[in-house]
Amino acid sequence: MTTLDIDIHWVMGALYQIVYTSTASESISRADLMELLQGSVQRNTRAGITGLLLYYDGTFMQTIEGNGSVVIALFAKISRDPRHHHVIPLIHGPINRRDFSDSAMAFRDLNAPELRKLPGYSDFLNTPLNGDLLAPDISKGQQLLLLFKENIH
Numbered sequence: 001m002t003t004l005d006i007d008i009h010w011v012m013g014a015l016y017q018i019v020y021t022s023t024a025s026e027s028i029s030r031a032d033l034m035e036l037l038q039g040s041v042q043r044n045t046r047a048g049i050t051g052l053l054l055y056y057d058g059t060f061m062q063t064i065e066g067n068g069s070v071v072i073a074l075f076a077k078i079s080r081d082p083r084h085h086h087v088i089p090l091i092h093g094p095i096n097r098r099d100f101s102d103s104a105m106a107f108r109d110l111n112a113p114e115l116r117k118l119p120g121y122s123d124f125l126n127t128p129l130n131g132d133l134l135a136p137d138i139s140k141g142q143q144l145l146l147l148f149k150e151n152i153h
Contacts, residue, residue: 016068016123019091022084024058052100061148063141
């Protein structure tokens with residue numbers, strides 16, 4: 001299990017963000033991705049969690065953000081999930097504002113109309129890069145997600 005070195009009492013009421021990457025334990029079908037999207041958006045909305053989950057060719061990168069104790073508990077649950085392994089936290093810490101106001105999941109090269117209609121689906125990985133990495137006010141979390149996107153094109 002992956003753990004974070006955090007003083008949980010300090011972050012309980014603070015807005016907090018974790019960006020991590022992981023590898024799928026086995027091949028994931030389109031139906032599996034749709035189910036993951038639907039369940040994640042519903043659970044995260046109830047918990048006040050927002051973020052962006054990217055998936056491409058067996059690799060996940062996700063940003064989760066919200067109340068510190070809720071985000072840390074979710075990351076602990078994610079770390080134990082047998083559907084993926086090599087869960088590596090890349091960034092974690094308090095934030096002043098959310099980078100992603102809506103929960104979302106982006107898929108690469110899955111252009112099925114049924115995915116685009118799902119609440120929470122994002123076209124993030126299917127749109128061209130536009131120089132966002134050079135923006136002066138971009139957060140570290142957004143930089144990592146854009147680098148992920150840049151390296152799969």
